[in-house]
Amino acid sequence: MSEGAPSAWPPVAADRLADAVVALAGRVAEPDVRAQLHALSGLLRNLGAENAGADARDSQERALAAALRDEDERGVLEALRRLSGVNRSAVVPVDWSAASGG
C-alpha cells in the first residue's frame, strides 16, 4: 500500500493499543493474567520495530563477518559493539517486573 493512500478503516496506533492493554491489566485481579497483559503491551509497543536500522545492521554484520574471517579479535569486538547498539536502539523496553510478577 502506498503511503498516504486511503485505508479501509482508520488504523490504530500500536502505542495506543499498548496503553489500553496496560490499563486493562490494572483492572484484572489474577496476577498471571496481569503478567500476560503486560507482556502483550510490550509486544504491541514494539510491533514492526525489528526492521528498524536495517541498513546499519547489514553494514555492521558484514563488518563482523569480515573481522571473524580475519580472526581480528579487536575488529570482532568493535563490530559487535556497534551492531548490538543498532539492534538495542530499536527496542522500547518492556516492564519486566510487571510482566513477571503481574
Next chain:
Amino acid sequence: MADGRAQVAHGLETWLRGRGVDAEVEVWDRATVGLSQETWFVRVTTGARVIDAVLRLPTPASGSRAIVTQRAALQAVAGSDVPAPALLWFDDGDGNPFSRPFLVMARAPGEVPVGWHDIPEPRRTALAEQAIDILVALHSVDVARTPIGAGVSSPLLELGGLRRLFQRLEPLPAAVPAAFWWLENHAQPPPRRTALVHGDYRMGNLVVDGDGITGVLDWEMAAPGDPIADVTWCFIPVWELPGVDEQALVRRYAERSGSPVEAERFHWHRVLGFVRLAYYALAGTRAFDTGRSDDLRLAALRLQLPVTLDRLAATLAREPVS
C-alpha cells in the same frame, strides 16, 4: 477442576496412602512458569498436622532429570547452612499416580522478588551479602560425598552444551557465533576446585522474608562444577541491572571462601552467562512461534534479546553494561 488441581490432589493422596500416610491434600494454587516444571502449592493435612508444601512435576521441556537432580541436590544440602526447602516426599520413578517423577518440599516463607533491583536499599545490599554467604556455604559442601557427586553438568552451563542447544535454534543472531568464537579462543583451564554448583543461583530463585533469605529454589541444574559460575550468575542482569556493588560482593566471596576469584575466569563465565541468557530468550521466542506455548511472556522474550546481546557486547569490550 479444569486446571488439574483435583487430579493433583487425588494423585498425591493416593501415593501417600500407598505409603501408609493417611492425608488430605488440598491444592490451592499453581505457579505459572512457562516451560519450566509444574509447580503446585499444596496443603497436606495428616491428623492435627498441617504442612504447606510445594509439589513439583517435570514437563516434556524440563525432562524427568530435572526432578531427580533437584531431589538429589535438596538431599545434598540438607543439614548445611544453605536454606533450602526440606524434602518431604519424592518418587524418582514413573510408577506413581503422576506417571513421572515428582517431589514434595516444604514451602519456604516469604516472596520471590523479580530481581535485585526490586528490593530497596539498604535491604538489597544486606540480602546480596547474605546471598554470597549462602554461596560460600553451598560451595563448602563436600560434593563428592553427596548424592549429586557423580552428576553431570547441565548443557546450559558448558560451552559445548550451549553450542549444541543453539544449533537447534538456527538461524542465529550474528552476535552469537561471534561470542562462541571468543569463548573458544579464551577457554579457561579446569577449575582449581570443584564444588556443588547450583547452576541458576540468582534473586529470582531466592525466597526473601523480611530481611532474610529463607529458601534457595530451583535446584534442577545442580552439579559438580566451577564455583565461579555461580558467583557470576548471581548478579547477572536477567532483566534490569541489579544495582549492587558487585566488586565488593566478589571480594566478600573470595575472603569468606578462602578461594581467590581469578579475574579472567570471572570475565569468561560472565560472557558465557550472557550467551546463556540469549539462549533463554531465543528458546522462549521459538516455543511461542512454533505454538508449543501460548505464554505471551515467552513471546515477549524476543524483546529482551537485543538488550542481552548489547550487554554481552559491552562485557566483551570490558565496558559497563547498561
